[in-house]
Amino acid sequence: VHHYLMVFERVEGRVLQLTTCESPALAMRARFKAERAYRTTKNIEIVVLGAQSEADLRETHARYFENAGQLARTGVSRVDRVAAAV
């Protein structure tokens, strides 16, 4: 499992930081360092995500990387992916 520190600006939907950390402990340390740095800034989400790859992360947490319209269109393509399997 790889650990990624994500710093995300929620309203504008911008990834401010996406860093791979060398260990879970270092990831947690980096998270809290970032939390202290952004403690007075609104609408910032700081989280450590653990995934096998960044591609997995982008699949399971697409809202960090796509706007709502793009997410809806991904949904459209997924409908056909599911329907095609029957």
Place this chain on the structure above:
Amino acid sequence: MRQEASIRLSFVGSPSVRSMPLPDGVSRSQMDNLGTRLVAHPNDISDRDYDLLERVLGNYQHALDLAQVRLQGLGIRATGRVKSTSTLVEKLVRQEGMKMKGIRDIAGARIVVDKGRLEQDRVADEVVAAFLNEPRAPRVIDRRATPSAGYRAVHVVVHHLGLPIEIQIRTLLQDSWAQIVERLGDIWGRGLRYDEDFAGSEIVIAGDVTRATVMHQCREVSEAIHSFEAREAILQAWANGDDATSRSDSLEQGPWYRGPWDAREPYAEFLMGKQEAHEALSTLRQALLTLLDSLAGLVDRLEAI
């Protein structure tokens, strides 16, 4: 008629397990007192409390990592996260009186299955089996026929190192829906995920379209996904050579009962021929696509503002 519902698989755990300190020695009362201080001063967290929170959450991170490795060994790809401080505090505020140690999703993992509900069922069974030998048995929460504000998924709360880990298992379409609503929640406030009359729901985003209009459309899409997936599962079971009628009976004897796929029209397909059932699915597919296209159009207007 039987309803899909949250299922408590087994015992809830002995009080001694619940009151045990965290693996690194932080006591549960220290943790709860920390939660109380976070709620009292959410915008003024002291350095000391940040240090304690880091220790507390480090325990959850460790349990989560081990759980993910166990899932990985089964070929299940999950993305894990420990709750952010802001969402942790929001939850403590929203659910007044809740103790921090009582929050079951401080550690969570998400699995998006590649297909529909049959695959979701299969993965949920595997997750349950993987954690059955823990002192506290897994608990399955099936939010498909009984969604939470439109959100549909199967959640399995497992325990490892004495800590709960909530594993979300979503189909592709349930995940798309959730991602859209979570993204809107980023912009309009997370309250929309819990309340139809969320703060600011009346705000106009373009023309006569309000935030409430968009959320109403989201609920419609959620219903359409549910209907589509319920029928897709039955046709998929047929394609697999599975007699869906006897399968639904046998499910009641399985490790957790999940009920009929669609509580409103459970077995309409069994009265149809297969051709007719495929045509019904095609109609549902088209209806879902129309709703999703319409939703995409609405939120595009939002992004353009």
